Amino acid sequence: MQIQSYSDHAWVWLWAFVSRWLFLSAAWLLLHYAPVCLAYLPDSRSTQFLINHFSGPMYRPWALWFVDYYWLAFTLAGPLYFYDQRGRFLLSNDKYQALLVFLFQVFLRPWGLKISWSPLVRLGLLTVLLKLFFTPYIVTWGIGNLINLWQAVHPDQWNFRNVNHLLIESCLFIDVAMFGFGYLVESKRLNSEIRSVDPSWLGWLVCLWCYPPFNGFSFLPFDVALFPIKVETSDAVRLFFNGIEVLLWGVFAWASLALGFKASNLTARGIVCRGPYRWMRHPAYVSKLGVWWIQGVVFGEFTVGILLAFTVVYSLRVWTEERHLSAVDDYDSYRRAVRWRFVPGFF
DSSP: OOOOOGGGOTTHHHHHHHHHHHHHHHHHHHHHHHHHHHTTSOOOHHHHHHHHHHTSTTTHHIIIIIHHHHHHHHHHHHHHHHHHTTTSOOTTTOHHHHHHHHHHHHHTGGGTOOOOOOHHHHHHHHHHHHHHHHHHHHHHHHHHHHHHHHHHHSOSSOOHHHHHHHHHHHHHHHHHHHHHHHHHOOOTTTTOOOOEEOOOHHHHHHHHTTSTTGGGTTTGGGOOOSSOOOOOOOHHHHHHHHHHHHHHHHHHHHHHHHHGGGOOTTEEOOOOOSGGGGTOSOHHHHHHHHHHHHHHHTSOOSOHHHHHHHHHHHHHHHHHHHHHHHHHSOHHHHHHHSOOSSSTTTO
């Protein structure tokens, strides 16, 4: 069937804006009033856990300092953007419009309207859930990193440790800034549209395992000192490994910059072949794991059980992400061009 062009539906740009505005407004209401709504549920440990979570520090910066301004900016500027991009958002290719139509159909089902589920509707639903989960965290972490970065720029005195701290905070801020932009902005002009979200339960499980509120308890069963791993070292050696940590965080930030506007979890937005991705397929993960193993072995901050759990979970994330990307993009060609997952020349 031939897809109708924009000239046949001159109102589609407005519908594209309205569909996104409705989902954003629903998210605004949910994240603002979730604790109040949850208070009406039967009192239980899970209910109290959710109330504490939504009213806790991971959501307050988002709810108090950001989402209102983001909603207002989108409300004012959104129509101008979608009008400028008119003709690109058809009912046949826009996941948000497809999801909204599906929800209307569900609401009108008692009146005999047939409900049609499609891959585009599923993509819209997974995208909304993805952004609803990750965006508040990323914004909160970004605000926190910005505060930490400001404090690191103004130490009482400059020394090697303070310079290390400043560099690490800078790298972390770069990472959350790129991912924050990736979750908040999708644009055909920037080539950053989410074309697929991993539909597998395992992909979501191993990813959410690493984020609040789940990581508050998901790694606890593995926090076992199977055998001592901390190495007794001198101050000079510890300072050396502090420097190695900075280098690894630098690679981590470089990887985020290379992803650019495509930075986000569980999504396919196009293959990236620049930056450290020219030599290894998962530079951010190897950097994180390297930092954590240094912190565990040199500084004794983690047990061997936790470190092994980190390694297994992130290895599963690598496997699920490559499986997802191979089903959407020409990832096999990229995998043949870049042979090494973690360390060039080794594995």
